[in-house]
Amino acid sequence: MKKPLVALVGRPNVGKSTLFNRLVGERRAVISEIPGTTRDRNHGDVDWNGVEFMVIDTGGIEVYQPKDTRDVSPLAEGSLEFVEQIKAQALIAINDADVIVMVVDAQQGITAADEDIATILQKTNKPVLVAANKTDNVDQYDQVFEFYGLGLGEVIGVSAIHGLGSGDLLDAVVSLLPDAPELSNPEDDEDVLRIAIVGRPNVGKSSLLNRLLGEDRAIVSDVSGTTRDALDTPMKWHGQDLILIDTAGIRRRGRIDPGIEKFSVLRALKAIERCDVALLLVDPTEGITAQDAHVADMVLQRMKSVVIVVNKWDLIEKDNSTMNTYIEEIRHHLSFMSWAPIIFISVLTGQRIHQVLETTFSVWEERYRRIPTSELNRVVREAVARHAPSTKDPRRLRIYYATQVRTNPPTFLFHVNDHRLVHFSYERYLENCLREAYPLTGTPIRLSFRSRGGNLSSDD
Numbered sequence: 026m027k028k029p030l031v032a033l034v035g036r037p038n039v040g041k042s043t044l045f046n047r048l049v050g051e052r053r054a055v056i057s058e059i060p061g062t063t064r065d066r067n068h069g070d071v072d073w074n075g076v077e078f079m080v081i082d083t084g085g086i087e088v089y090q091p092k093d094t095r096d097v098s099p100l101a102e103g104s105l106e107f108v109e110q111i112k113a114q115a116l117i118a119i120n121d122a123d124v125i126v127m128v129v130d131a132q133q134g135i136t137a138a139d140e141d142i143a144t145i146l147q148k149t150n151k152p153v154l155v156a157a158n159k160t161d162n163v164d165q166y167d168q169v170f171e172f173y174g175l176g177l178g179e180v181i182g183v184s185a186i187h188g189l190g191s192g193d194l195l196d197a198v199v200s201l202l203p204d205a206p207e208l209s210n211p212e213d214d215e216d217v218l219r220i221a222i223v224g225r226p227n228v229g230k231s232s233l234l235n236r237l238l239g240e241d242r243a244i245v246s247d248v249s250g251t252t253r254d255a256l257d258t259p260m261k262w263h264g265q266d267l268i269l270i271d272t273a274g275i276r277r278r279g280r281i282d283p284g285i286e287k288f289s290v291l292r293a294l295k296a297i298e299r300c301d302v303a304l305l306l307v308d309p310t311e312g313i314t315a316q317d318a319h320v321a322d323m324v325l326q327r328m329k330s331v332v333i334v335v336n337k338w339d340l341i342e343k344d345n346s347t348m349n350t351y352i353e354e355i356r357h358h359l360s361f362m363s364w365a366p367i368i369f370i371s372v373l374t375g376q377r378i379h380q381v382l383e384t385t386f387s388v389w390e391e392r393y394r395r396i397p398t399s400e401l402n403r404v405v406r407e408a409v410a411r412h413a414p415s416t417k418d419p420r421r422l423r424i425y426y427a428t429q430v431r432t433n434p435p436t437f438l439f440h441v442n443d444h445r446l447v448h449f450s451y452e453r454y455l456e457n458c459l460r461e462a463y464p465l466t467g468t469p470i471r472l473s474f475r476s477r478g479g480n481l482s483s484d485d
Contacts, residue, residue: 030124048069078199135171154180154198159485221266221300223323225314236378265386301433309337365466368380398426406424430473
């Protein structure tokens with residue numbers, strides 16, 4: 026059964042994202058005093074007294090079109106580029122929602138923009154609550170009653186920052202939900218494949234998300250940094266539950282601007298941490314850059330599986346060797362990720378789009394592959410026979426046997442005489458031998474070494 030949806034809507038800078046974070050119990054949406062910080066719909070799960078539903082944060086709605094653009098409240102970075110797209114995303118959320126919460130500013134009172142948005146909501150024929158935000162103390166509760174003048178549903182005073190009134194708001198929301206089912210969170214289900222779409226700014230991450238979903242889930246623009254939040258979207262593919270996570274473009278640490286962009290990158294890093302497979306998008310028109318390698322290293326440090334997706338392949342003039350040449354370039358610059366599959370697509374034309382999820386699913390299966398102990402030790406014995414470990418120490422490394430101790434990612438434990446005798450080059454050699462026999466395509470693997478006395482190698 027599908028979870029009920031609750032949409033948070035309102036004009037810019039009334040505290041929708043702060044309230045969203047309060048309701049979902051974590052700082053998932055980027056918060057700033059700059060109007061227009063939130064651009065896309067951001068989903069989060071809420072469990073209130075055993076009733077689960079999904080809440081949707083939206084960008085501020087600019088309803089009227091003034092003749093003088095100076096009359097419009099300034100968007101983040103002073104750009105009016107996204108006014109219509111933000112409004113469209115908010116209206117989609119309103120259309121999808123079962124219950125709508127209009128967030129207003131109790132300290133400012135009713136504005137013309139509030140009245141215009143209320144007019145839109147009155148035409149939806151859906152249950153609406155008004156959350157009078159910034160009601161930070163009891164003395165301000167008298168200001169709440171003014172908002173009954175909007176002609177919507179019940180008005181509840183809340184303080185998103187301090188949490189005041191949030192329980193009353195949730196009680197009211199739950200009472201309006203249509204037969205709200207008690208559901209488990211799909212994100213807690215090990216059978217759900219979590220896919221994070223990552224890369225540097227403006228390589229087509231949001232466009233790929235929209236193409237895979239078949240709808241305009243995220244705002245797409247040529248302006249770098251359009252995506253601010255890590256957006257989670259559940260979907261099914263051939264009966265398999267997936268969660269697609271669109272993320273903000275990641276710059277190198279020294280090039281990250283302070284403020285909103287910094288927090289957006291932190292959200293992207295958290296998205297990488299909770300994914301199973303990362304789709305690393307690169308732009309062939311610019312080649313493999315230091316930023317691409319930086320993002321790839323972030324994924325590898327967190328031991329996530331990877332598919333390298335070369336987008337915008339339609340823009341490249343090709344001959345019979347173009348693809349192979351580009352593969353060599355990727356392997357050269359991302360040599361630490363030689364096991365990652367590479368696919369060439371065009372989100373714009375749809376070229377090879379079907380390969381994205383097909384390859385991702387194959388990589389996910391490899392992440393959970395188990396190698397029988399007998400087969401594993403046969404491979405290790407043959408590796409040692411071909412190239413015995415060398416050492417400057419009087420003692421020589423001896424490998425007694427190996428076992429796979431876990432999956433996700435595949436982790437192998439080698440029982441040795443002394444783990445301090447394992448040189449990193451020989452560890453790399455053993456990994457290469459394992460991959461020769463069992464490619465484990467797209468997934469990193471971890472090797473641990475335990476001394477006869479029971480001590481593990483220092484990195485474990």
